[in-house]
Amino acid sequence: MVGQLVEGPTAAQPLRRVRRNYTPYLLLLPGLAWLVVFFVVPMLSLASQSLQTGSVDTGYTLTWHFQTYVDALSRFWPHFARSIVFAGTATVFTLLLAYPLAYFMAQKSGRWKNILLVLVIAPFFTSFLIRTLAWQTILTDNGPVVALARSIHFTDLLQWMQLTSNDSLMNSRFAVIAGLTYNFLPFMILPLYANLERLDHSLIEAAGDLYATPVQTFWKVTWPLSLPGVVGGTLLTFIPAAGDFINSRLLGNTQTVMIGQVIDSEFLRVQDYAVAAALSFVLMAVIVIIVALYVRRAGTEELV
Amino acid sequence: MRWLRSHLVGIAALPVLAFLLIPNLIVIIFSFNKPRGNYNYEWQRFSLDAWTNPCGTPGICGSLGLSLRIGFIATIVATIFGTMVAFAIGRNRFRGRASVNLLIFLPMATPEVVMGSSLLTLFIAMGIAPGTPTILIAHILFCLSFVVVTVKARIASLDPRLEEAAADLFATPTQAFMRVTLPLVAPGIAAGALLAFSLSFDDYIITNFNASPSSVTFPMFVWGAAQRGTPVQINVIGTVMFLAALVLVATGTLISNRRARAAA
Numbered sequence: 001m002v003g004q005l006v007e008g009p010t011a012a013q014p015l016r017r018v019r020r021n022y023t024p025y026l027l028l029l030p031g032l033a034w035l036v037v038f039f040v041v042p043m044l045s046l047a048s049q050s051l052q053t054g055s056v057d058t059g060y061t062l063t064w065h066f067q068t069y070v071d072a073l074s075r076f077w078p079h080f081a082r083s084i085v086f087a088g089t090a091t092v093f094t095l096l097l098a099y100p101l102a103y104f105m106a107q108k109s110g111r112w113k114n115i116l117l118v119l120v121i122a123p124f125f126t127s128f129l130i131r132t133l134a135w136q137t138i139l140t141d142n143g144p145v146v147a148l149a150r151s152i153h154f155t156d157l158l159q160w161m162q163l164t165s166n167d168s169l170m171n172s173r174f175a176v177i178a179g180l181t182y183n184f185l186p187f188m189i190l191p192l193y194a195n196l197e198r199l200d201h202s203l204i205e206a207a208g209d210l211y212a213t214p215v216q217t218f219w220k221v222t223w224p225l226s227l228p229g230v231v232g233g234t235l236l237t238f239i240p241a242a243g244d245f246i247n248s249r250l251l252g253n254t255q256t257v258m259i260g261q262v263i264d265s266e267f268l269r270v271q272d273y274a275v276a277a278a279l280s281f282v283l284m285a286v287i288v289i290i291v292a293l294y295v296r297r298a299g300t301e302e303l304v
Numbered sequence: 305m306r307w308l309r310s311h312l313v314g315i316a317a318l319p320v321l322a323f324l325l326i327p328n329l330i331v332i333i334f335s336f337n338k339p340r341g342n343y344n345y346e347w348q349r350f351s352l353d354a355w356t357n358p359c360g361t362p363g364i365c366g367s368l369g370l371s372l373r374i375g376f377i378a379t380i381v382a383t384i385f386g387t388m389v390a391f392a393i394g395r396n397r398f399r400g401r402a403s404v405n406l407l408i409f410l411p412m413a414t415p416e417v418v419m420g421s422s423l424l425t426l427f428i429a430m431g432i433a434p435g436t437p438t439i440l441i442a443h444i445l446f447c448l449s450f451v452v453v454t455v456k457a458r459i460a461s462l463d464p465r466l467e468e469a470a471a472d473l474f475a476t477p478t479q480a481f482m483r484v485t486l487p488l489v490a491p492g493i494a495a496g497a498l499l500a501f502s503l504s505f506d507d508y509i510i511t512n513f514n515a516s517p518s519s520v521t522f523p524m525f526v527w528g529a530a531q532r533g534t535p536v537q538i539n540v541i542g543t544v545m546f547l548a549a550l551v552l553v554a555t556g557t558l559i560s561n562r563r564a565r566a567a568a
Contacts, residue, residue, distance in 0.1 A: 027392035028404065031385035031448055035407050038445045042422035049425040097323065100316035108313055114561065118553045119321060123328050125502045125549035129526045130542035133534055134327035137334060140345045185324055235413070243415025246508065250530065260417040260509070267421050267513065273428070280421045284414060291413060
């Protein structure tokens with residue numbers, strides 16, 4: 001009996017070592033194969049498509065035609081700039097809105113915490129398109145929101161800031177940025193909440209004991225400690241917002257067209273695959289560069 | 305003044321919560337509307353028409369069925385593959401682990417238009433016609449990384465001593481895995497699957513690049529309908545989705561709380 005117990009594992013040892021070496025690779029195989037075949041290969045195919053010349057009818061051949069990039073960018077750089085500005089503005093607003101709510105949920109809500117968490121997550125699980133269409137109802141010309149905005153001269157302010165072009169709210173820059181802010185808000189709240197929930201409240205008390213004002217405590221203690229959550233949230237908001245076209249299409253006008261909408265229509269309507277692929281590739285590159293610079297500056301590698 | 309100061313965060317948080325929930329409330333309220341024209345923007349009068357006849361708009365229930373089917377298949381495949389990957393990188397050190405992590409992260413950092421259009425170029429180059437299979441391929445792809453991240457976080461939070469204790473109590477590695485590790489990771493897998501289903505069910509941009517006129521998913525139906533008007537039935541389905549999400553998320557929170565209390 002004792003002999004069996006001692007001998008059992010030693011006899012199985014070489015076998016287990018072999019298995020331990022191969023198990024992770026076997027587990028990885030199907031998932032990674034999927035990612036390589038349907039993510040890495042399509043990226044290469046996109047790069048190749050952008051350098052081909054031809055048309056849908058005659059077929060495409062790879063001619064290393066870099067001029068496509070020059071043409072595409074000279075035609076569509078305003079859409080790129082607009083997408084970055086809209087997504088950046090919306091990201092700043094989501095941060096300003098999400099921070100108090102995430103802080104309240106994490107530190108102050110007590111027994112309401114779970115109810116709040118459910119209320120924040122549940123909308124996120126309901127159709128993005130239907131909720132964006134609801135904004136059309138909310139901002140509609142004869143609705144109470146527009147009436148209120150007019151009575152407090154908010155519409156005049158927006159016009160002065162050139163966010164709207166008349167005294168309505170729909171089909172304007174304002175509506176698109178508001179829609180982006182709304183749609184990506186949960187992506188900011190949840191990483192911030194996850195971070196702030198781990199924040200040790202005694203650190204805040206300690207700062208107070210050392211005569212820090214609440215403002216000082218926030219900037220010197222709470223904010224630096226929450227930076228990983230802020231970085232995670234801004235990336236999760238900015239990246240999808242920069243490529244989004246649902247908000248600009250449903251809430252905007254012809255002056256608010258974002259780059260995602262251009263790529264979509266060049267591919268599916270105009271069917272100029274080379275230009276569309278070039279734009280798509282540039283968008284990916286711009287986002288990777290912005291994210292890399294941002295992560296380096298923010299000094300955190302803990303993203304996922 | 306002191307009351308104001310100590311409740312300042314709450315006062316700032318409340319309007320944000322309202323901002324988050326008002327569109328859902330509008331969806332619910334306007335599911336009982338009887339609009340005059342094609343657009344469901346202005347409140348006319350209370351009606352249960354859409355609720356008693358949810359399939360009343362041509363194509364709506366067919367697209368809903370397709371989305372549910374695609375959602376289920378994509379969720380099952382992505383959850384199985386994703387959980388396997390999560391165990392591989394959560395439990396083992398091996399060569400190439402950093403590159404694997406990068407490969408998992410990149411699809412989440414890719415804008416949807418880029419992912420959708422790159423898949424389209426692949427399908428064009430290979431001469432594969434778009435349709436339900438290509439939609440499935442795309443959905444499994446973008447769900448996969450989210451499942452990996454969710455399950456990996458759960459595995460990382462596990463106490464390795466529990467599995468060691470099982471081994472000390474003469475459990476075979478398989479027994480230890482099935483009786484100890486898997487039940488402990490299960491909430492993470494469930495959360496990953498739920499996330500995958502909602503991502504798949506909700507996706508418009510990537511789907512639109514890889515669909516054909518005969519494979520119209522629910523978001524595609526909503527998008528198409530929104531160009532010509534907004535049928536009230538859309539609000540009915542939106543309301544049902546919101547209530548189902550409330551129940552699901554609330555149940556999940558309740559179960560995890562009970563587990564946490566039982567563990568404490």
